[in-house]
Amino acid sequence: MTYELLEPIFIISTALIAIGLYGVMSKKNILKIILSLGLLDTGVNILIVAMGYIPGGTAPIENGNYSLYMDPVPQALVLTAIVIGVSVTALALAVAMGYYKKTGTIELDKEGVMKW
Amino acid sequence: MVSIPPVLLIAFPLFFAFLAPLINMVSKKAVKPYTLFVLLLNTLFASIIFLNVSSGGVIYEQLSGFYPPIGILLSVGYLGAILALLINLLSPIVYISYFGDAKNSVKFSMLYMLVTASSTGIVITGDLFNMFVFFEITAVGSYGLVASMRTKKAFEGAFKYIVLGSVGSAFILLGIATIYGYLKTLNFYDIALRISSMPPTARLMAFIFLIIGIGVEAEIFPLNGWVPDAYEGSSHRVASFLSLGPSKAGIYAIARLLFTLIPIMGGFELALLLGLLTLIIGELAALKQKEIKRMLAYSSIGQMGLILVAFSMDSRMAFVAAIFLMISHAMAKSLLFLGTRNYTVGSLKNPFVSVPIFIGVLSIIGMPPFPGFWGKWYLMVDMASQGFWTIILLVILAAIVEAVYYARFLFKGTGTEKSEGISKSEMTAIVILALLLVLVGLFPQYIYAPAVNAASSFLGGGP
Amino acid sequence: MITLTIAIFLMGVIVVGLLNKYPKTAGIIAFFVSLIPFFALLSWSSVMNITLPSYLQFLNFETSWQYNLGPGTLILQITPLGWFFLLLLSSLFPMVILFSISYFRSNAGGFYAAMLLTMLGSFGILLAQDMLTFYIFWEIMSWSILALVIRGGDRKAIVSYLSFGALSAMLILFGFMLLYFKTGTFVFAEMHLDASNLVLAAITLIVSGFAVKGALMPMHVWAPHVYSKSEEPFVAFLSGGLSKLGYFGIMLFMYGVVGFSLLSSWGTFRGVPLFGYSLAVVGAFTAFAGTVLAVMQDDLRKLLAYSSIGQLGYIAIGLGIGTPLALTGALFQALNHTFFKAVLFLAAGAVYYRTGKYKISELGGLGYKMPFTFLASLFAIFALAAIPITSGFAAKWLLYEAAIEKKFLFVTPIMLIAGVGAFLYVYKILYGVFLGEPRYNVKEAPLSQLVPMWILVLPLIIFLIFPGWFVDLTAPILQGYEMTAIPHTPYTINTSLAKYNTLAVIFAFIGTLIFAFILYLSKPQEKVDHMDNYLAGEPPELYDYISMHASSKYYEPFEEVFYPYFKRGAERMWEIILAAGEVFGSGARKIYTGIVGDYSIYILLFFLIMVGWWLLW
Amino acid sequence: MVNYIDLTIQILVAIGVTALGFAIGMLFNGIARKITARIQNRVGPPIYQGYIDVLKLFTKKTNISHGWIFDLAALFSVAGIALAFLFLPVAGVSLLSGEGDLFLILYLLAIPALGFALGAGASGNPNAAVGIMRALMTMLAYELPLVMVIIAMMVYYDTTSLAVIVQKQANMHWAIFIPVFFIGALVADMALQGMLMEKPFDIPIAPHEIATGPMVEFGGKHLGALMLYKMMGIVVETTLFVDLFLGGGVILSVSQFGWLAYVVNFIVWFLLILFVFFIALLINAVFPRFRIEQALKFYWKYDALVGLLILIWIFVGVTP
């Protein structure tokens, strides 16, 4: 299998994952964290889609003309993952709204949080 | 014997969960009985499947028309059947406690059924990606449940859970990607068959990715930051439910990963290390805890560590021990979370509260004749026959620490929640849980036989 | 029949527990259930070579019993040692229950339920033939005590009992596991031990685990809290009966499982195994320190608690020395302590029942108001102080003889001084509670409380006159350890050093008492009130009320001398250990900072460590 | 089969010896007062004053009692001290001392003390309670050095029976001539001072502080009984000392000299207990009184330290 073509995609996805993780780690703002999570998800999804890529292949639609087509499973996976990601993001935003209503801020403070 | 398709265990509550709003439109009062009915029906299915499995061996079921390995495969193994029964048996009992609540939220019931179904799904699935999906459903449902209190603490805990859960799910996806990239399959059997063809590096990477991803749900030490906050933020019923469903499913997945999926060199040693770390840090952190729910959460962490230690022994006896510990933890911790809300010395006067709580604590500490004792005893017997003195010593020290903080707990609840009378429904739930604990403890032989089967099956590489 | 017994006990627990609102009914049911072990004891009397008339053996119990638990098997079988300790517990238990019937006025169902569970646990412990059975019943007994402690509702009592109970359980468990590793079996009879260090470690762990229940000195901390803050009948059973189980365990494992010859193989000193020697030293220290601490207490129950600790120390000394003489003495002391301490605690309960007070400085003058309670506790006190007009002396005497025989030069003075110290605190009880100024106008305790007390006094008098009968009881036990009983006749005991003839003492005492009585009857007398006292001519009626009861801070000079040395010794040590644990605990808690970013960092760090580990590997 | 004639003779001898003990005790009371008076340059009472005092107390017209527990004191103290005396070998004659041993004697000595304490406590007088507290603490104090020496002797002679110890001393030589037990005798003599409640250890009765302490409420026949107890106590305690260290006064063996040996031994025994008591009186006459905690510290620090040295000496010297 030739992965050389995919190297830029690996780099991109790794970078996205790294940025996402950095955002989660360093940010206090809830919205920023949610955005970072989105980035993280996207990076992973790109990676999975890239797994199924075959150079010169076509979309995995059976019409008899092409014998070389992309692996359909990663695409199915990614579709599912995206759906899940969306739902998680939606829920996260809902929680963020609730948090804002209760506290009047969307910053996760060092002082006010539950700890220890 | 009636045989029913295992998929019913998942599909049935899922379907009826989405029917719940319709019921709500018809009659608001009907939602709770309806949910309970669905859950109880599921319990019935689970027990039938359990009986089928224990008499006839592993049940396979393929879904969605494709043949494996492309198609999704359900495989109910011995351990899966035990856990499915455990989850589906306890979830209606915990749900009973919800009857006393004045709030009548249909969303809560929906999420409850959802999480029950998806937790069951995790333990009976035969496909890695399917497992991921169920993990996510469980997680999403749990986020919602945690946040359902709608207090600041609840939102905060839920948010932390979301963030860590999402990071964990990203890691699971990475692991899936790695495995799929090399093996082009996601079926457990396929993976297990062909895992040796994977390059060791990739195998290890996949292992690391998956153990991180699943570890977040299974409350393994460095990954369990969300646990105390989410448990503290959620209501006591939700905490009770979380400790019986999702966490058991998570530890099951870890066992699956260790034993059958990616058996790498040093995997059990790593699991042992992680388990001991989780055990010790969980118990120590609970020692000085003032908030009762948080203390119980730390105690949960410790228990999960102990279960992981038992799995990591990689022997039949220890595996049986792990099953007993899971049963003990699921029942006793749910009981304690349900009982804690208003736990003060005053409620000791009510024997229907104090006696079950007492039994729960005894089981967690490992006093005979309760399931926790059998778990610890088998574990120690196994470790003793292998000569792991240091580990026995650590487990024993952890047990003493446990006893110290549960002693404080027994004296009085130091929680900040206001003291309200414990409702009849909650009392019913904890009494039933305590009875179950006593029954399992007095007659361990009925659990022992299937547990040994499960152990043999797992150690032989089966589900 | 044993199955039936266990079933009846468990059913009794449920029935009695549900009868919480009807204390009298629950008590009567519990009393009938509590008699079963005693019938079992009678039916098993052939183990001790005792032939009883058949009408006493109307219930026929099988001598061994098995129950398959799948992975393990519960094995119960009667042995001479078990029979002896069952004699103590099963004769004490119904009496305690009988006492409780009138003692409790409400909410007693839980009490009886937990008491029945403790008795069930003890029953199993005494008959257990393997470590699994032993451990299961041991812990059942242990946590049912915890339930009773929780009923007392004192924080320190609960925390210390549960902590030390867990410590004890885990020490025992660890020891069992070591033995299992060594032998590959749980059954006592199948164990073949050798003189390896592993076995020594195991037996040390097991003995120190039992020492917690036996309240030996560094492990005694729970006892005063529990004794002083729980309900009185339970405390009587705990101190009188259940604390013996610790010594039963020590004896079973030291002499039954390991054996004297194996103990000697780890080194002996002047014919005594070093292991036993150290146990004897610990016992002597316990006896002394317990006594000193008892003298300093003002709370009647705390005083009795420390006194229990001290008196139990003697048993440890006897078990440590390990000659037939010493073992006989230890068992005799166990028997005496069972009865006299139970009587004292029950008397304290009766006093509390009538006056509502436990503080010695608040009581007084009850001797004339409650004469039968006073007399019963006077007998118990004579037994405690080893005055040779009860059987208490014979036990102590055997122990002293055993110590001198083995040339325990430093232990024996401590034992004797602890015995003298016992006079100090028993007099505190006598004066503070029963003598002096009558402060309460109360009636005698009810009959159902007096009857148990007096029944429990009986053995003290029987074994005073016939200590030889007791030695007969020990013969089968010692036979099991390849020892022979000490030479005796019904009323004399001979040792290599001296002879003790109870008949001579009794008749001489009666004779001198008659002489004194004649002197006493020589002149008539009149009775005067306690107010008619010489107080430097001060007429007490001048004042509204002055208490002439000098019982508060009674031993103040004593405390001045000893208090600096006994200032919270062991308790302080354990507190420091706990504090160290809490430091670690707060360190562990600090990991959970509550910041979601930190948690993510942990995950990333974990990932990096794993990858790094893999790279290195 | 019990030999009734022997038994009767034994009982008669026991009664005689007890009576003799009381007689000597009362005589000692007079002697003590006379000696003290002479030391203080007084004439002092006649030597038979003890008999007069006791008889007077028993002829008092009215007696009061604080109840039946109060009366136990009189009964137990007289009976107990006589009992203890019966178990002591007197001048080598062992009445019942073969039936018990030193431990029994030490505990028999507690019967009168405890009975006395019971009666004193029952009187309800605070002075009595304080006095009993002091008495018990003094007892605790002096018992430590005393039992240390006694146990050293038991181990040395390899017996716990006092009769055998006396026998062995008669066969070899008196214990006091063995260097270690010479020191032991000094330690035990200090303890004896406390046992006899002579100064500086008369803390329990301290008449000027607490009005004779335990005896404050006793008068008439009760006090008479207590006086008998105290006087007999002197004989018992000095005899114990003499039996332990001075061979019980046995200088002639009965098998050789027959009845002459009884007479001579008896006289020697009497002189020896008088001598021991005389030493106690000398100390008594010139010393003031300790406080109770001082007494405790004295006994446990200095006396017991020497006792400990003796124990170590024996520990090293005696081979098993």
Place this chain on the structure above:
Amino acid sequence: MNHENWSKLARIMSKRSLWMIHFCTGCGAMEMPPVMTSRYDMERFGMHAMATPRQADVFLVTGYLAVKTLKRVVQVYEQMRDPKYVIGFGSCTINGGMYWDSYNTIKDLSKYIPVDVYIAGCMPRPEAIMDSFLKLFDMIDKGEAIGWQKYHKYYDQYKRNQRMAFSYRLDEVKDIKEDDKE
């Protein structure tokens, strides 16, 4: 032994063994030490100072008695056991002595408790005290020291006098009738 002989023995014994309690109300107690110590040494006669009235036979009231102290004196006297004897010591106990006109001092002790022997003097010398002891011995021997019997016999009158004194109606105190002296 019949009653007569018994009481005779009792008299002899109590004469030879008089235990004394002294009630030091005034300056007279100063004269007691010489009596006890080596110069006069009352222990020659078996006399002994005792700490409590329960043990004592003879009661020395040394000096004046205020109404308040009288209460104590009566208390102590009643706590003594029969036979018991009282020695009034110094002029104050006889007629008030130098306090003869004090409103608060009782004048004649014998009106409140029976006194067997008085010692005159302010204060009496030790010789006088010794003399009084000898006199008391003599009286006991002859059976004349019967104060304690008088107290039983005229108990009501003594009590009445004491009550009057305690309520400061000293002028209403009457003499004890001695009409039927044996």
